[in-house]
Amino acid sequence: MKCCVCKEREATVHLTQIVGDKVQKLDLCEECARNKGINDPTGFALADLLLGMSGSPQEEGTAKAGELRCPQCGFTQAEFKKLGRFGCPECYQTFSEGLEELLKTMHKGTRHVGKVPAAYRGVEDMKKRLERLQQELARAVRDENFERAAVLRDEIKHLQARLAAPGER
Amino acid sequence: MDLREFLAPAADVARRTGPQDRIVLSSRVRLARNLKGFAFPGWAKKQDRIQVYEKVAAAVAEVPTLSGCFCESLDKLSALDKQLLVERHLISREHAARSGGSGVVLNRQETLCLMINEEDHLRMQSLRPGLQLRQAWAEIDALDTELEAHLPYAFSPELGYLTACPTNVGTGIRVSAMLHLPGLVLSEQINAIVQSVNKLGLAVRGLYGEGTEALGNVFQVSNQMTLGESEQTLLEKLDKVLRQIIEFEENARATLIEKNPKMVYNHIGRAYGILANAHIIASKEAMNMLSLMRLGVDLGMFPGVDRSLTDELFLLIQPAHLQLLHQEKLQAEERDIIRADLIRSRLRSVSRPGPPLPAGGSTE
């Protein structure tokens, strides 16, 4: 069996993974396995999902000009496709387009559930409060309670400004 | 600080006990964390990696939980030191290959181990003997909370803890247990079990994580998904699955003894024969034979022998641990001879295995 990446050398590394009803199979040569720099079979299979191995091989290497680049760390889309990893935390913002689809193939959901650092717990609360205020505002407007709506708008503006402030701790 | 003086002797490690340790060798919870404003280790320039290392090391020095711990940059450790940490499952093989700008932190009890600048800026893990996922989580959760006061984590309310690889984003958690499953292997049920565990979205790996080979019938079960599920939900799920696997393994052993005692007796007797008499033995064969002998101890075929005998040998026969017992650098062939010598001498006081005890006598 030939390696599914280089399609030249004999495949000696065989990986199968079943997640839910998805079956992923990979047959790689020693060298391509090493070149990917991905050391566990799980990360491996998923990294190749990222690569979109079913896609046309010439996709890589094209679209060099005007390619998306992370302003924080200089990481590019092509590098992400090659490595299956990001350059810095900011990359999640930079490459947010299509990220959700990708996350769907890897995870149970696409939104974080679980531990939140104390520094962000305030933010979470503010967000929830913001949502509530906006619902209340819509109701006030519908009921033509303009005095209440004005108060709510002020509060919303205030909250939004606080949420936008960088480095909130 | 000298790592070799810091590490507990293998004999002490082998004597650590925990619930269900007949089958569950260890439980582990790992968290991946990164610092805001810094490139991930794989993409960062050396200068940035050093800066991250220094920030984390400074935070480590601040938190009470880690007081008196071992904390060192990897360029200060020898290749042998790093290999020792790998053989004790404290750091990954990939991490052992790194040097300056990466580091390792280990507490006295060896229950907490941090890798600085592995794939993520910080990978912290809590380790416990036997099945103790909840305790491991509680311990690492508390340490993480202490550290977050000193380190500005990269976190997004939507995506959670941001990690170098999107497969870890969210909780950044990996919950795993190392299982000894000779019964399921001997009864040829292991593949079916591995497949059904995979279907639940859990990964099953061999002794050292990568590859698929399960040396010594040791398997590692862990979660793969980290986004969209809380730590608690995941812990409960894993705990349930592990308890089921334990039950399957116990059933497989009981059935083997009942239906095919000669086969079991034969495997264990031959394993003892090789271990007690070999003069040259590679680590792979030694691990597989020790696994069978461990099963024999569990089944009561070696009266008076404690499981810590096989567990200690399991550690001691690995290359770096063997090297530790000798001054001069050992070649692979010499290691195979010294390994056999060590095992023979340890088994000198162990008599030949008796027949398996009837079912019921097999549990302690």
Ligand SMILES: [Zn+2]
């Ligand atoms: Zn190839």
Ligand SMILES: [Zn+2]
């Ligand atoms: Zn970036």
